[in-house]
Amino acid sequence: MGQPSHAQKDLDWWRSAVIYQVYVRSFADGDGDGTGDLAGVRAKLPYLAELGVNALWFNPWYLSPLKDGGYDVADYRTIDPAFGTLAEAEKLIAEAEELGIRTIVDIVPNHVSDQHPWFRAALAAGPGSPERELFHFRPGRGENGELPPNDWPSQFLGSTEPVWTRLPDGEWYLHLFTPEQPDLNWAHPAVRQEHEDILRFWFERGVAGVRIDSAALLAKDPDLPDLATDPQPHPFVDRDDLHDVYRAWRAVADAYGGVFVGEVWLPDAERFARYLRPDELHTAFNFSFLSCPWDAGRLRTSIDTTLAEHAPVGAPATWVLCNHDVTRTVTRYGREDTAFDFATKAFGTPTDLELGTRRARAAALLSLALPGAVYVYQGEELGLPEAEIPADRIEDPMYFRSGGTDPGRDGCRVPMPWAADLPYAGFGSREEPWLPQPAGWAAYAADRQRDDADSMLSLYRRAIAARPLFGAGPLTWLPAPEGVLAFSRDQGTVCVVNLAPEPAELPTHTRLLLTSGPLDDEGRLPRDTAAWLTV
Incomplete structure (x- = not known):
């Protein structure tokens, strides 16, 4: 070939x-x-x-x-x-x-704002109207309709609030997220047509792809049954009729040469792979890798499982260390629990940022060496830590809907530092940023890192530039001591990551391309350090 x-x-x-x-x-x-x-x-x-x-x-x-x-x-x-x-x-x-x-661009098909013209029209039109058929309006249960139509839980973890809000006219409407985000009825042809038109609108403006938010939640069981009855299939997660939606979307994307990446959180590998069939989504986010702890065995299992999930449908894997919803990498890797789980986020968790940064540097080389696409969340290339936001400045609804037990996601959304000596670290010149930057934020500024050969920014720039040396071929694991990950790709380029307590000998090589940190005096790879080699 x-x-x-x-x-x-x-x-x-x-x-x-x-x-x-x-x-x-x-x-x-x-x-x-x-x-x-x-x-x-x-x-x-x-x-x-x-x-x-x-x-x-x-x-x-x-x-x-x-x-x-x-x-x-x-x-x-x-x-x-x-x-x-x-x-x-x-x-x-x-x-x-x-x-x-x-x-x-990012499309959010599960719901719209309560300020969307469709929902405002539905509120004005009243019960039984065609306008309400675009959403999920239902009468309540109980003697006077005072109870929600079912027992579904909020998709904001830690929240005990219902996913139904009652209107003065007595009807309830469904919102898997906040009350300001009413769910659309994907059984309605107008909902499907509108979203296909939105895709065309943005493809015609030159976008190359679309990320699909909460991609497995759109379709709902029309009976909206209680979860307590354990209905199968699930009444609102990963329903089979979703695939018809994405096949129709794929036809639109193919007409423009556009691509999709789905936000698909599913534990079942076979069900996950269905979204990646050749006539559906091109790629989906890999949350197994993102949430994996800093452990050689667990990381290797995550990598193997991910590649195996994608192989039957010929889709490339995606590798993500962090995004706008999760704890920043240098902070997560500096904690005793290095995995990520929304349910375990807490204020004041002890963190060793020096350790976390060392591991994040190694993880950057690991992810950029793997076959597939890599996502880098803004500020990861600067080594930004998670910030603790004062309670009176938090905006994220996860914090409020959990009663303040979940710190929310604002800590990874703090404005970027660009210039160390400018107001607000160069983010903007006049007004204080919408979220406060922590003390010392200027130390991470891009201008300070640009000329520092040892900075996180310099590491990312060199790694991204050298990444094509790995080629497009498959991953082959190489023999390595316990706690060490070593693999090659088709160009004779090797990645080695040492997660073991002791320094590791590097394989025989012709060139040391890049390391996430210095080798020791004997030329060995220290703990929590990665290297790229040619052999």
């Missing part, structure tokens, strides 16, 4: 891309009002090109009341004025493309 043509490689860019996640509100503030915006992103495109990423994934930038960080969308065809305008988004997409960087 011959090598793929340049044109085919270009079409398959998503199979091995490094994709940088931009949380616009916290990336860069172009107008100085304390909120990140598209002008700020456009000004930082040279930085992103220098970093070497292939694409940008933007969290929702649409018109929104921001009750859940923009995942409560009021209008998919309008950019929120806090971020800019549709014309600016089009310029950003084009300017990034000129630098060889593609754009991925």
